[in-house]
Amino acid sequence: MGKVILVTGGARSGKSGFSEKLLSGRDAVLYIATATPLDEEMERRIAHHKAQRPSSWETLEAFSDLERKLSEKNREYQGILLDCITVMLTNLLFQHLDFEEDQSSEQFWADFEKEAAMGLQKLLDGARSMSHTFILVTNEIGMGLVPETALSRQFRDLAGRINQMLAREADEVYLLVSGVPLKIKEGNLS
Numbered sequence: 001m002g003k004v005i006l007v008t009g010g011a012r013s014g015k016s017g018f019s020e021k022l023l024s025g026r027d028a029v030l031y032i033a034t035a036t037p038l039d040e041e042m043e044r045r046i047a048h049h050k051a052q053r054p055s056s057w058e059t060l061e062a063f064s065d066l067e068r069k070l071s072e073k074n075r076e077y078q079g080i081l082l083d084c085i086t087v088m089l090t091n092l093l094f095q096h097l098d099f100e101e102d103q104s105s106e107q108f109w110a111d112f113e114k115e116a117a118m119g120l121q122k123l124l125d126g127a128r129s130m131s132h133t134f135i136l137v138t139n140e141i142g143m144g145l146v147p148e149t150a151l152s153r154q155f156r157d158l159a160g161r162i163n164q165m166l167a168r169e170a171d172e173v174y175l176l177v178s179g180v181p182l183k184i185k186e187g188n189l190s
Contacts, residue, residue: 002131003132004124005171005172006135006167007174007176008137014181015137017179018181020052028077030080030131031059031080032060032066033059034062034087035084035087063087066082066119067123070127079135080135093112113158113162120165136170138163
């Protein structure tokens with residue numbers, strides 16, 4: 001059974017680089033990239049991330065139905081790195097058929113969170129059986145100002161609760177602050 005590691009922190013805190021270092025020296029690595037290139041600036045960011053990864057690593061660019069896509073790989077990896085949960089949740093939110101940016105109900109958010117949590121649990125279960133190490137990168141977005149819009153507040157709350165669920169499931173949790181990793185959980189303490 002594989003080890004699950006959650007890496008969290010703010011924007012540009014060093015999460016991706018640290019996560020990649022945890023898997024350095026391993027060739028059989030699957031990198032699940034959840035970002036979508038919506039504009040030229042995002043295309044450059046994605047290209048920069050790709051250039052920093054070892055060429056031997058396999059990349060899966062996807063943010064939905066990940067458990068099924070992972071099971072279709074039908075192979076064992078030395079490591080799987082998913083970067084990042086927050087971007088994945090954003091993409092899932094905006095592709096959801098019932099989502100209306102200016103009229104999302106409490107019930108919509110409750111249902112969406114349940115769907116996201118169930119999908120992530122299935123992904124965790126599948127990844128644990130296919131990899132020695134499964135690293136999830138996420139953003140800690142609840143440490144700043146209270147967001148101005150209801151949509152932003154709902155998303156902040158959703159991301160915080162999903163991060164809590166992932167931290168409970170993880171064997172190790174690291175918080176990155178200014179490029180410095182702080183191990184805040186070792187062993188599955190639930």
